Amino acid sequence: MESLLVSALVVAIAEIGDKTQLLAIILATRFKKPVPIILGILVATLANHALAALAGSLVSDLFDGAWFRWAIAISFIAMAAWALIPDKVDDDMPGGAGRYGVFLTTTIAFFLVEMGDKTQIATVALGARFHNVPLVAAGTTLGMMAANAPAVYFGEAVTKVVPLKYVRLGAALIFLGLGIWAAVEAMG
Secondary structure, eight states: OHHHHHHHHHHHHHHTTOHHHHHHHHHHHHHOOHHHHHHHHHHHHHHHHHHHHHHHHHHHHHTOSHHHHHHHHHHHHHHHHHHTSOOOOOSOOOSSOGGGHHHHHHHHHHHHHHTTOHHHHHHHHHHHHHOOHHHHHHHHHHHHHHHHHHHHHHTHHHHHHSOHHHHHHHHHHHHHHHHHHHHHHHHO
């Protein structure tokens, strides 16, 4: 249960102001169809984060040793620094849903934009840390949905209400705490 709750909390906070959340806001204001957008985010995140958690778990099984535990600790600390950097959405997103519809456009866009994103990398690290792919993937997906569903429904108003600077700082502190926790475990 710890892996589910920690994963959900870490990703929910890290997602605030992230490029995928900005993408959710753009899709919501462009298409004005929240249900297919939210379902697309859910499907894309489940697929992406299940693969990321699996990769983290498999890699940690292959490289089980003190140096790998230190690498996990350092990766969380690096994520803390990365969380402080605001994200921006690239301007090369297509103008409409085209022939694929809102759901499929959202699913594909989210899956691709999440590649190499801080929440995906955090999911890899969480998978390596907890060795529980289903609960890590479920937790990180829950965190993504907790951050993105309100963004879809409230669009740009969310970015005016939430002090992103402080949320990024909170995310950085959580990642730093996880890094310190992993470092303490690597020592003992």
